[in-house]
Amino acid sequence: MEPWKRNLYSLWAVEFLAVLGMALVLPFLPFYIRELGAGDLEEVKRWSGLIYAAPFLLAVFTGPLWGWVGDRYGRRMMLIRAIFGFAATSFLMAFAQTVTQLFLFRLVQGGVAGFIAATLAIVATTTPREQMGYAMGILQTSLTTGGIIGPLVGGFLADLIGYRNIFFLTGGLGFLAGILVILLVQEDGKPGEKRKSLGLFSNYRFVFTSPILSTIFVASLLVQLAIMGIQPILSLFVESLWSKAENVSTMAGFVFGVTGFASLIAAPYWGKRGDRIGYRKTLIMTSLATGISYLPQGWATDVYQLLILRFVQGLFVGGILPALYTLTTLNAPDERRGGILGITRSGLLIGNAAGPISGGFLAASVGMRPIFYFTAALLILVTLGANRLLKDPPN
Template sequence: MHDKNWKRNLYILMVCQFFVMAAMTMIIPFLPLYLQDLGVTDPQAVSRWSGIIFGVNFLSAFLFSPLWGKLADRHGRKLMLLRSGFGMAIVITLTGFATGPWSLFFLRFLNGMISGFIPAAIALMSMSTPKKQVGYSLGMLQAGAVAGGICGPLFGGIMADFMGFRMIFYVTGGTILIAAFGVLFFVKENFQKKEEKVKTNTLQDFKKVVSTSPILSLFVVFFVVQCALIGINPLLSLFVQELTPSQNIAFYAGLAMSVMGFANMSASPFLGKLSDKKGHHFVLLLALLFAAIVTLPQAFVASYWQLIAFRFLLGLCLGGLLPSINSLIRHLAPVGMESRTFGFSNSFMYLGTMLGPTVGGWLASVAGIRSLFIASSILLFLNVLIVKYRVVPVMVQRKRDEKREDLQKEKKQDNRQNNAKEKHHLGQA
């Protein structure tokens, strides 16, 4: 059931997503340096703790995402936005008071457990937007989040030089608090609470959700996309170092990530609109195919600027990937289980985000960094096959069925009108 406030909600949530994503990404580049501040001096220990602390955030998010989805279906998506916003504001502020690696580990686990602002915003917008404009709506949300992801590390870098690392956590907590208040006062949700007749557990919910084809295939596609694309990110700076002799490696590595973000942000609204017109499955298939094609040559680049060109092209594809997957999940989700479906989808996403860098690190140590791009391209080509043979046929058939149903409804309506006219004429006669 769409909401007449959907456009207003969209613009407010775009701004809130920008703030939340900027706040979250301010921290990520400085976790290893913050560990050194907390007294971890051995380089191997810093690397080990960095990996564990980065990963534990996604592990707890993976475990708890279905629970938040279930609660959102019962009590509303806005409540989940507020839970996540206020919860993260408190936990991230407390992270500034960490005393050692174990307290940082515990706080990052807690942060992942209560996180989910962006998935909750996607669920709220996908439910309140008219079905014909879901692609555009989620594309705009993605643009807001990506813009925050580009600006966050930049702001974080400037603040770290001026204020020190602890201050970044206080600023981040304050920023997320502002976003949470923005949701509290300005976002409206037309949610009608429904009592569930039968209480179900997470496994039963999962079985029911994936019984609708091709939802499970989309979950797998989401997982593989995250694995293939996120697995490269932590090691990109090392590859940039290999390509350019410059002293400003951090700047050039940041630029290689940012150029992808700018392309993603620019393409998301356009590809969202295109998917509403042509079909989300059509845009997803093309975006995946293009992503697989432009990822492979990155393994063979000879200069930094060649890498930048291919990263930009990859960013354009990303603008069509995640909004299309989320739009399809929204269209296919069982009635009354929409947020739970997004909850499971997010678990697959977090699992990919967690495993991608781990497996990527191992592969790079065995076969070199360039092998990551080849592996990533192969995974994306496998995704193309999944979408072509498991998703597209089902969606094409569903569109045909919907058209047939619409025609039948129109015929019934015409028959009713004709009958009414006949009765009227007979009455007059």
């Protein structure tokens, strides 16, 4: 097997295990917050937004730094650090006694983790240019597969063994992923060898003086602002539509997971289509269709309608981030690639942080259904901006 393919499939397994662990907690996190002492439903909504956002608040600042360090001293080393940091902080969350402690542990996790950016940097620097869209699409399926199985298993296990034990399982999966990196993932150059890399702040100048990269930064921010705005209230929305209170975590797991299942089916298709017709066109098609798919979710009157609509959403949403990642990679010089991926991904992380906070507070103020319309509007705005400002690189 070619070395780039061996790395790709090894990193797929690593990312799958880590994302699986992350996704285990999604269906029950608002209920865990309630158990830790949050008061009424409106307070649970606000805390849910803050705690969903917490890892991304610090990662916005540390992500570009870790990417730059990886460019200089080795991206594999940064991946090992990130995976074991994720595992350690997941264990700590099992011991949280208050909502504030849980928030702080999630905040620290964002600062020390960042394994998705590290895997992207390794794949981006070891994959042939003509296979880049395919590789990014395959890597995206690790996120979606973990996003399918994690909520389903996590929701079921939360009803079966309680919330705290899930965090121990999450930490164990992270530790296993770290062992796989040590055993299987390879990178050019000697471990610890200092490489040619330009300054951290020169990477920022490079991104924000490039019309394409700065557009990708803003598009990444808006996409995640839109999508993550739903996350903190989705389980509560399911609870409002589902009469069987004793199984609500399990049903919330299905609602989270069905989108990932559809995305798993579609992401490789969108990656190959991007290689064939261009990543700009792929981004425009998928962001527009995803935005439209959110509108009827706000009209859903039972869980089964919501399940069908979330499946349709997943068929398109899985094509958005691979297109953005590939456009970033092809517009970044090799010696800057990890740092630039870290900076453009920090736009995504700002959206990851601002989305849950704004979604939680807006839901507390105006209700849950308008959040779906807000999401649709932002994704349609991304479509218009990409159509006007982005272009595919030559060749």
